[in-house]
Amino acid sequence: MKKTLYDILAIEADATPEQIRAAYQRATAELDHEGQHDPNKKVILREAFELLLHPQKRASYDARLARQASLQAQSAANQDKPEVTTAPAQKPKNWLAPAILIALLLAAVAVWWSVKQKEARNKLKEISATSEISPTVAASRLPAQQSVSGQGNSDSGKSAEEIYALRSPSIALISVFSPSGVQVAIGSGVMIEPQVLITNCHVVRSGVQYRAKIGKEVLPATVIMADEEFDLCRLGVPGSSAPPVVLGSTDNLRTGQKVFAIGAPQGLDLTISDGIISSLRTLASGRVIQTTAPISPGSSGGGLFDDAGKLVGIMTFQHKLGQNLNFAVPADWINTMSSRRASNQGVGALTMSSIESQSQPSPASASLWGSWACMNVQTGFSMEVSFSRNTQVSGNMNGKRFYGNYALNERSLTFVGDISLSAQVEQLGEAKMLINTDRGGRLACARTGT
Incomplete structure (x- = not known):
């Protein structure tokens, strides 16, 4: 058996x-x-x-x-039965000629069908060899009567509905929390092994505690490997019953091929979008996938699947100054991960330094980076604060520690995390800054470090 x-x-x-x-x-x-x-x-x-x-x-x-x-x-029972032999019935002699004629006709049909099948296969090879399309697409361009026998629907791509039904049970919404338990970020993840998720390191970088929502399961997660060079992190999710996906390869990807992205844009978990492979771009770390499949903040770490349902990439960043310019790191990298920090040429450096937008940060934002000591001399309100390049902020306010993220939009400065603070930047220079806050009033700040 x-x-x-x-x-x-x-x-x-x-x-x-x-x-x-x-x-x-x-x-x-x-x-x-x-x-x-x-x-x-x-x-x-x-x-x-x-x-x-x-x-x-x-x-x-x-x-x-x-x-x-x-x-x-x-079948075994039938083989055990004794064979019963009977004398063959004698056919009338006048049946012999029609039987021979039918056999000849069947043989002629078989030969004709074999020739047609060979012509169809040769035509398919000719189309595939002279174009940059897959054999499946080439076969779809043949006339219906020339389709290669035996292919059926097995080679045809799955629909978005089928891809969603097949892979959505393996997609996670990842929530990121500060040491005090305040949610500071969200992202997506894909189950690649039993109880193991893959996501982007820049998703989990802003916090120390993590929670994964997979279907109806909401489970704690921990980082078990961080490859910041590839911007890929493995998260252990003990107790999860979500099925792992099947890994694909960029070796089988072609420009123009249809792909599907499943993730949690803006926290809307289990959202699917479709697009095509726009290009395969070469970086120092290797080739990354450019796709038109729409993504938004929160999609980072989500899965990019081909039309067979195989994971071909992890959605990582988007070009902020363009439309449908989205990028995924290849799934091939998952099996070559190692614990390491990002180099200046790695994908992790792209996301950390905001080069993901392929534009230079604003002079005001760049001037803000570093450590500052702020004071309101009239009220005694004081704040020590550090701004990082990847929008993280930390420090203490009147002796109380805080941690979170910041955003600077023109002159409007906001903190989100352990504290919520809004301020207007009235003056910002290399060494001095003057801000008007909704808590401590007008604060004069002096730079204490870069």
Whole structure:
């Protein structure tokens, strides 16, 4: 008998989801321990895990196994029956000529069909070789009567509805909190392994506590690996039952190919949008994906999927001065991550220094970066504050520590985090600043560090 998915994971047919998950983790750990192994084994293990962990798919699979077992039992029973031989009936001699004629006609039809199929295959190869389109798209341009037999709908891309149904159970809304428990940021994440999410490091950088909402599950998360060079962070989510996605590769991507982005723009979790691959851009770290699939703040860390439902990229940043200029780091990088800080040429540096907009920051914002000591000499209100390049702010106000993010819009300065503060920047220079706040009144500030 052929191996079943239960045999592949070495579990019983009545195994619980917890036993399935444990068996999958054990099997993948054994493969990783072996070092050199067939990568297809890991793919087969993941497909077996995903199917058996999905209740409806598992029920359908068990029913198919039962039917196969019944057919095999029936076939074995038939083989055990004694053969009954009877003398062949003699056909009238006048049937011989029509039978030969029918056989010749069937042979002629078979030859004609074989020739047509060969012509269609050659035509498909010719179209694929002379254009930058995939064989699937080339096949769709052939006349209906020349379609290659056996392809059917298996090679046709999935619809947005199918992609959403297939991958939305693996997408997380990530909430980021300060040490005091105040929410300071949101982002998206994708389940790539059992109880492991992938997201952008710039999503989690602004806080120290994290929570992942995946479907109806809301679970605490922790950073288990940070590769700031790639701007990719792995988050452990113990207790999550969300299924991992299947990883794709940029090697199979072509400009113009349709893709789908699923994430949580502006905190609206499980939002899907579609677009095309605009280009594959080369950076020092490698190729990144440029796409027209719309994203917004909060989409960072979400998944970019091809029309087969494979994860090909992690949505990372957008060009703030253009339309439909969105970028994703390739899913290929997930398997090559390591714990490291961002270099000046890495993707992490792009998001940290606001080069994601491909524009220089405003002179006012650049002048604000650094540490300041502020005082209202009339009321005694004091504040020590540090502004970072990636919109983080920290310090103390009248001796009370605070942490969060800031925004400077022309002369309007706001803090969001442990405290909420609004101010108007009346004067900003290299060494001095004068701001009028809604808490301490007019504060004179002197720079204490860069």
